Amino acid sequence: MPMPATEIERMIKAKFPDATIQLKDLAGDNDHWAAHVVSAAFKGKSRVQQHQMVYDALGGRMGDVLHALQLTTAAATD
């Protein structure tokens, strides 16, 4: 059950309006994504917390309909 990039991006943006999101379709199947998310909201958070925030933004889809999302996160620097 693929989840399109636009939908992933929309959900993350809804939670973190300032986020810069780079999505890469790893397998060309609209189902295996790599995402790099940069947001000021991640400042002072551990990696685990940053990823939990993104999973939370995806509202339980991660590990379910969105089965492969390779995630990296970073705090915005300014």
Add this chain to the structure above:
Amino acid sequence: MAQDTASDPVHQKIADTIAANDVVLFMKGTKQFPQCGFSATAAKILEHLGVQFKDVNVLDDQGVRDGIKAFSNWPTIPQLYIKGEFVGGCDIMREMYAAGELHDLICQKGIPHAHHHA
């Protein structure tokens, strides 16, 4: 993490496992026969570091498979625990390993491991 381990046998079982073992990897399959690419990567990283670890095959136990996600507030498998602390899943392990941070962490925690001089 888990709020009421006492009232939930699955949470208690998970808590006992991570208390009894310094390094625990909850994975699909075993370290010898991983049954998912992400779990295979996670196991390989620990093997590269020369760390002894307890592998828990979540495919053997549906309760643990679901329970560990709630326990860690983490939606996917694999999951790594070091000294009772949730370290992360495959992506975080990969990132930390590449940055040398996973090696630093196991040193800090006093986990025996092979020393690599690359």
